Amino acid sequence: MGTTDDDNKTTAQLIQELHSKGKLTPKKVKQSSHSYRVQGTGHDNAEYYGCPKRPKELGRYNDPEEEIGIWYGAQHPSGALAETFGRLRPKDKKGTGIFINVTDLESRDMCVVEMNRDLTLLDLKPCLSKLARTVDEVSGLDYSLTQEIVGAVARLPGNPFDGIAYESRHHPDGHSCYALWTKPGEATTVKTVEMTKLSEFEYKGELPEGFEGDSIDAEEIMTEILGYKVLGS
Known part of the structure; x- marks a missing residue:
């Protein structure tokens, strides 16, 4: 098979072309809807839009041009727990479980935020085939493609997207994880509602099938849903 013009286009060029044709799949997130974030205790709020500078390693969905906070x-x-603790799984020992100390539940907060306005996010997974890419390319240890996607989508004319919706590589259960961006001088898109130590957090929303009770705590989410081992509890 011969090459086509698309084979020679950069990811940024393909994104621009798909956007101009209305073919980038959006995910709508409504104002005041809640999302979750795990972070170390001691912070004033959960509205951190990180913009790391090299030589520090950029995260999977950070801006490669080091200008836009994520x-x-x-x-x-x-998903918030999986994205925080899932990375503790040894990279060279497939099938090894994740072991967490009970002190980790005291040193981290589960933060509940609400969206300040209606958001439009790029729904990444259904867009991959249009970009001639596959899931393994955005879920592996190489972050260059995901950073390239963020750099391109965040700079589309008219700012049509407020971030990326993606599936957790550590717990792909159909729920989305979010990488939201705020450009310099722009208002943040989330507002902190609650910050609770993981040892005290309880969730009364969507519970696992067959789970008894009307709420589930963070340790139960990690052991019953994620399959982690919590030591010292």
């Missing part, structure tokens, strides 16, 4: 969170608390 807020990380999740649609469900299980």
